[in-house]
Amino acid sequence: MLETIWFVLWTLLWAVYFVLDGFDLGLGALLPGIARTEEERRIVYNASGPFWDGNEVWLIAAGGVTFAAFPRVYAVMFSALYAPLLLLLFALIFRAVSYEFRNKVDSPAWRAVWDWVHFLSNLAACVLLGVFFANLFMGIPIDADGIYHGNLLGLLNIYGLAGGLFFLAVFMMHGAIWLTIKSRGELQTKALAAAGVCWVAVAVLLLVFLALTFFCTDIFANYLRMPWLIVLPVLAVAALLMVPRLLNAGKLWTAWGASALFIVCVAFFGVMGIYPNMLISSMDPQATLTAFNSASTTLTLEIMLGVALVMVPIVLLYQFWMYRLFSRPVTPDDLESDHAY
Template identity: 40%
Template sequence: MELHDVWFVLIAVLWIGYFFLEGFDFGIGVLTRLLARDRAEKRVLINTIGPVWDGNEVWLLSAGGATFAAFPEWYATLFSGFYLPLLLILVCLIVRGVAFEYRAKRPEESWQRNWESAIFWSSLIPAFLWGVAFGNIVRGVKIDRDMEYVGNLWDLLNPYAILGGLVTLTLFTFHGAVFAALKTLGDIRERARKLALQLGVVTAALALVFLGWTQADKGDSTSLVALIVAVIALVAAIGANQAGREGWAFALSGITIVAAVAMLFLTLFPNVMPSSLNGDWSLTVSNASSSPYTLKIMTWCAVIATPVVVVYQAWTYWVFRKRIGTQHIAEAVH
């Protein structure tokens, strides 16, 4: 295996980690409107991810930076062709971070309600658009012989990509509901479990169609294994949630995300961005990569830095492992 193949795998791992961790962040943001009944319950949901959401976004920064350094042609074509959707995702991530920090800065009802709406929409929109983006990457887009995207925004809004967006939206929301049941106490915990069941059924139906479509169009034996693991893990997560085993349900919903994203990368390799105009014009791990010397330096940096980041983030989750409920929410003081 050559270094550009190794870095394709590492970038896939970074995206898998991002969707596993940020997935339940997006889900919690959506649930602030679907699950929470009052302001105290919204504060409970937000507090479940309060200590970790910004650390989870490190995986996105790492994935973007690794793509820029390891596969500059992929990065350039992706960010020029998907400019508007990726810009909208970036704006949503900025607004969401500001909303988390500013929501409780003033006591006025309208102030807090507006920031809570911002949290909802800035979680829902990226959760949908990430699926649209990866659906288009796997499906293939209009790339010419100069490795440039020559399509338009409407080309990205095709049925396959939109279905992918619905899958990521429902899957992340299900993941968030399971996480909410794992991290909360009392009535909100029970309602999170009931909502997770409904979301799980919808997610299973959409994911089966999307992953089956992907397998039929571009899959092989390895991607089929990933598909089977994703489906089994999702069904098992729904069952564990119903049995009140929130820890198992969360682990299994995470495995669903890991297997589903892995399947997309397995169907993609050795391409990194297929051309729908001519297969010979596709960006691959070889023609889109940096020099071997650059990849070698990056590999040493990753070997040193990655364990530190993983250990620190694991420690953060251990420190903030306790459940919370409305009884832990103090009256706001301004």
Template identity: 55%
Template structure:
């Protein structure tokens, strides 16, 4: 029972991370295209400035849960995907530095440098996380000793690249909707138009990914093998995902940007759970031989460790949710040109 609970929490933490950090990763990529003036670019930075570092807490939490609850999976996952995860880490570091350094020197060249750094530092995590999870869904070539039999380019297979493109499009739409929600005027109109245009690409990529998943993974097989356990997710997860995706476009068409962003957030969470539920009870399937796969049973910590961690999680996860909710409430007003005059502004 405890391994299953921690599997659910593991998936939930990743889903929350994608939902929250997804919009600022998407905005970092969109910044050169939707921001036409220096004022616009500063508004983009300030639209995510109070949130981006807090959003990354969920990435740390997801990695920490993998390490503490499923240490064998953590060891093999981070060694197998070492190159890809290091690129993600470098991207996140560069992005963080861009936020803090961009306004330190009053020079157009200096600002262009860090705008480019923000773009690269946002694109790499958004794309490579999708590549990584798509490969996990399909199976990683690990042998009976847990040794990865491949390279970085092994991960860049057609299904992995399609997963990267799916994450990229999810985050781009999510980011454009957040900017439309946080701004007014021409910038809001450009952000809204961008979100609506990108939605069609997202829908096409999502359909392609679902079809490819049938052939490249065993996710659907796992659903059908566990009809009792997954009877509710089989019905609810796909319906919720499709419904939220269409609700995103509907609310965007009505210029109800807050509702559209919430719908996009639900789309990201339910998409993540579609893959996570299909993996159960696997954490890291082996594409070489299913018996080499790491599951919640052969890679979990001791029952005592899982019990102690569950107690800690029940205390601190609500605490994190509380302070992040306060942050979002505190900084909920739209960003205007007048806000850029404050010393704390980016």
């Protein structure tokens, strides 16, 4: 029972990370296409500026839970998938540096370099997250000793690439909706148009990804065994269909909430589809790591559950307060602040 609880909590932490850091990543990937002037670029940076580092806490939390609750999964995952995870780490590092270094020198050339670093690092992070999770759903070639019999290029299979493109489109849509909330005037109009284009891309790639999921994974088998799980894809589709309607009605926060619900349901759809598996071996089914054969001791899980039940709500309340505090649009006057990016 505790193993299942922690499996769900592990999924939830990843889902929250995708929702919160997803719009940061998506905004960065949209930067060169949506922001043409220096003022527009600074508004894009400051739309995510107060949030991006706090949002990454959920990535650390997901990694920490993997280490503490499922140490065997952590050990094999960070060994077998060392290369893509290291690339993801570098992408997030360069993303962080681009925020802080961009305005250190008053030079258009200097700022242009960091704008490209910001764009490429966010783009890479979006794609790498999609490739990573798509391969987790499909399975990777690991043996009973947790040794990975493959290479980085092997992860760039058709299903992995489809997952990367799907994640990129989802995060860009999520980020564009966020920018409609945080901007006004021409930039908001462009953000609204970008959200519509990205929505179409998400809808198309969702169909492609689901088709490939049927042929490349066993995810749908769990939905036949546990029909009640069908609520996840139904909610996901409903939330996605609501996004353009809400945007057209000017209900921007509700549209962002619908986009967030879509992301959460998609994350749970994939991960619950492989339950109880966590790291599937495509070489030997006996080498697959599950929530049960890789979990920590019962005492460890009990202590951690108590800590999580206290600390996670506190962090959520803090982030809710922070989002409420910085909920108003970014204006040109805000860019004059010494704290602005």
